[in-house]
Amino acid sequence: MNPAVRANLAAYRHDARLYLALGIATWSIFVVHIPDTVANLLTLRNFGFSGPADLFVFVVGYGITIIHGRMALERGYLVAATRIFRRVWRLYAAYVVLFVIYVDTIASVASQSMAPEIIHEYNISGIIEHPLRILIRGLVLQEEPLSLDLLQLMIPLMAFFPLALWGLLRRPHLTLLASVAVYFAARHFGWNLRLYPDGFWTFNPFCWQMLMVLGGWFAVTGAPSRTLHGISWLQALAGAYLLFALLVTLAQHFSAVAAWLPDSLLASFTPNDRENLAPSRVAHFLALAFLATRLVPADHPALAWKSLQAVITSGEEWLAVFCVGVFLSLAGHLILVNSPNLVLLQVAVTLAGFAAMTTVAYYISWSRRQDQPATARPRVQGA
Numbered sequence: 001m002n003p004a005v006r007a008n009l010a011a012y013r014h015d016a017r018l019y020l021a022l023g024i025a026t027w028s029i030f031v032v033h034i035p036d037t038v039a040n041l042l043t044l045r046n047f048g049f050s051g052p053a054d055l056f057v058f059v060v061g062y063g064i065t066i067i068h069g070r071m072a073l074e075r076g077y078l079v080a081a082t083r084i085f086r087r088v089w090r091l092y093a094a095y096v097v098l099f100v101i102y103v104d105t106i107a108s109v110a111s112q113s114m115a116p117e118i119i120h121e122y123n124i125s126g127i128i129e130h131p132l133r134i135l136i137r138g139l140v141l142q143e144e145p146l147s148l149d150l151l152q153l154m155i156p157l158m159a160f161f162p163l164a165l166w167g168l169l170r171r172p173h174l175t176l177l178a179s180v181a182v183y184f185a186a187r188h189f190g191w192n193l194r195l196y197p198d199g200f201w202t203f204n205p206f207c208w209q210m211l212m213v214l215g216g217w218f219a220v221t222g223a224p225s226r227t228l229h230g231i232s233w234l235q236a237l238a239g240a241y242l243l244f245a246l247l248v249t250l251a252q253h254f255s256a257v258a259a260w261l262p263d264s265l266l267a268s269f270t271p272n273d274r275e276n277l278a279p280s281r282v283a284h285f286l287a288l289a290f291l292a293t294r295l296v297p298a299d300h301p302a303l304a305w306k307s308l309q310a311v312i313t314s315g316e317e318w319l320a321v322f323c324v325g326v327f328l329s330l331a332g333h334l335i336l337v338n339s340p341n342l343v344l345l346q347v348a349v350t351l352a353g354f355a356a357m358t359t360v361a362y363y364i365s366w367s368r369r370q371d372q373p374a375t376a377r378p379r380v381q382g383a
Contacts, residue, residue, distance in 0.1 A: 022315030033329035061215030
């Protein structure tokens with residue numbers, strides 16, 4: 001293992017910002033998957049080029065590198081790799097369960113409400129005529145129902161991450177360079193995984209892997225972010241780029257803003273290439289992360305606020321919360337499309353989803369603590 005990487009992993013201390021970011025990402029993804037709600041206006045994608053998916057993939061890459069990198073340091077790389085594969089299996093199992101529930105629910109709603117258009121909206125055409133065929137294709141990841149695309153992306157990314165981890169622990173810069181090379185090659189040659197019959201994945205894993213490896217690279221190196229935070233002109237440049245991305249994004253929705261920007265400039269950034277992770281998205285996310293970590297250091301007192309603990313706990317249990325959020329987004333959308341278009345109802349559905357995800361997160365966290373020996377459980381203050 002690289003000595004500098006070993007030192008950085010050994011020196012790592014619990015950072016609540018990591019779980020806060022994951023909690024924000026999972027909650028935002030839940031909101032994004034319920035179209036046409038007022039809460040959608042507050043998500044990251046409405047303020048720049050990147051979105052909650054970028055945050056989610058990057059932070060997961062950072063987190064699993066820290067967790068399994070330290071595991072490799074203490075118990076060997078083979079143990080760390082097998083634990084990643086175990087997580088891949090859990091991801092795939094969660095995807096299969098959600099896929100079956102998802103298509104069965106949508107097919108039932110469509111047939112009972114005589115609203116077949118919902119099947120096309122959720123990208124599972126043919127489920128009523130050929131249910132077995134759709135289910136089989138779903139098992140081999142050749143179907144991509146709406147809202148399951150990000151979970152589907154995480155399966156190959158996690159499956160190949162043991163290889164990336166091996167490189168990050170030994171040659172982090174070379175590993176990142178190889179990841180960047182695959183990213184540009186995929187964009188140039190059009191590499192992507194196919195969907196039946198002639199479609200492609202919404203999130204191209206050959207491109208999105210770079211964001212996950214980039215998160216791992218920051219985790220094992222550590223020093224670059226601390227060094228860059230002291231460069232004042234870089235902070236100004238990051239802020240200027242975020243402002244520019246905000247203006248371009250607003251120009252897509254408001255003609256008054258678009259009038260101030262040249263058409264050639266807008267054409268260069270719209271539409272935003274989410275499928276192949278446009279370089280502008282990566283730059284926007286890095287600028288946002290750079291300023292956020294600069295303004296909110298790891299010891300910031302706000303991280304201990306009780307009002308943020310629900311989000312942080314949701315980030316700690318991100319897999320379960322993410323999967324529950326996917327199903328809740330379907331339920332929320334079905335409620336809204338069959339109800340009066342009231343802003344109050346939209347807010348109520350959103351808050352109910354947050355409450356349900358938080359409840360799941362706290363229960364899993366509590367249950368895990370009960371499985372620990374009594375001496376290893378955290379002591380209650382004043383006990």
